[in-house]
Amino acid sequence: MGKYKPAIILTLTLAVFLVSSKLPGKSWVVSTIAGSGIRGYKDATGTDAQFAHPHGVAVDSSGNLYVTDSDNHRIRKITSGGKVTTIAGSGIPGFANGTGIEAQFDTPTDVAVDSSGNLYVADRDNNCIRKITSRGVVTTFAGSTYGYKDATGTAAQFDSPLGVAVDSSGNVYVADYFNHRIRKITSRGVVSTLAGSTEGYTNATGEEAKFDHPGGVAVDSSGNLYVADWFNHRIRKITPAGVVTTIAGSSYGYKEGTGTAAQFSRPSGVAVDSFGNLYVTDSSNHRIRIITPDRKVITIAGDGTEAQFYFPKGVAVVGTGANLLIYVGDFWNNRIRKIELK
Secondary structure (H helix, E strand, O other): OOOOOOOOOHHHHHHHHHHHOOOOOOOEEEEEEEOOOOEOOEOOEHHHOEEOOEEEEEEOOOOOEEEEEHHHOEEEEEOOOOEEEEEEOOOOOOOEOEEHHHOEOOOEEEEEEOOOOOEEEEEHHHOEEEEEOOOOEEEEEEEOOEOOEOOEHHHOEEOOEEEEEEOOOOOEEEEEOOOOEEEEEOOOOEEEEEEEOOOOOEOOEHHHOEOOOEEEEEEOOOOOEEEEEHHHOEEEEEOOOOEEEEEEOOOEOOEOEEHHHOEEOOEEEEEEOOOOOEEEEEHHHOEEEEEOOOOEEEEEEEOOOOOOOOOEEEEEEEOOHHHOEEEEEEOOOOEEEEEEEO
């Protein structure tokens, strides 16, 4: 997360921001920072660049954005000036550790960045979590063939890992999609199950809890994890002790409201800011939603507003108040979008 100086008015207007989802005199503005809308592959600047179904997004402390370009099987970087380059991946689906374009991925879906600039990638169809150093060296952090096994490094098994997040201690969290579990990987590669068991919906602790194809994950500064529970149409919270509760959402649909009175349709990505606001890509509703700390759900962009998205997937957030920036992987539009207050 980038380091931004809060606006002088932030203390007085934060309560207004949480309730109305904007600051006085400000409106949410959506723009395209990269991608032409044409499905393809091209390293260039801004809308001259091309992506093929961009999914996950993450931002580092210097404001660089990283994207899992899923159907190009590459990891791309976008500078603050909009210049798009390829960090790793040959473009050919496969599995290979190496440096830069010597490496291979197979449908990468999400990316997270740690405080040292290392990237962690959910390499979905390889059933692995890959690590990319700041020099572009790709290794396998955990996982091997598909299955379910808690172990260390490549002895562990996942089944289509979809979402990934990293905390300040270097622990990596994974939404293990077809295993319906949330997994934790320590900085030494030890994989364990934090929560989840068989497919379903249950709020409980650890393996007594149930998810239905969990997608995006995010972690806050206190170690709480937030999960976009795809087919349960809910946003769930997991404490460091593994206690699972529902933050917002109920049945399939679209509805603003508080907590379980709200409705989502296949929420895909989730991000959290330093004040505890959650940002959700409500994929099948083609909207970007905010959940405030008091669990109010508000739509800030998408259908019903002037801006439009087409199955948004990943989301990342930096800054606070008037300096807030939200980045979205706009999957079917083959674009990376930015939402800001202006």
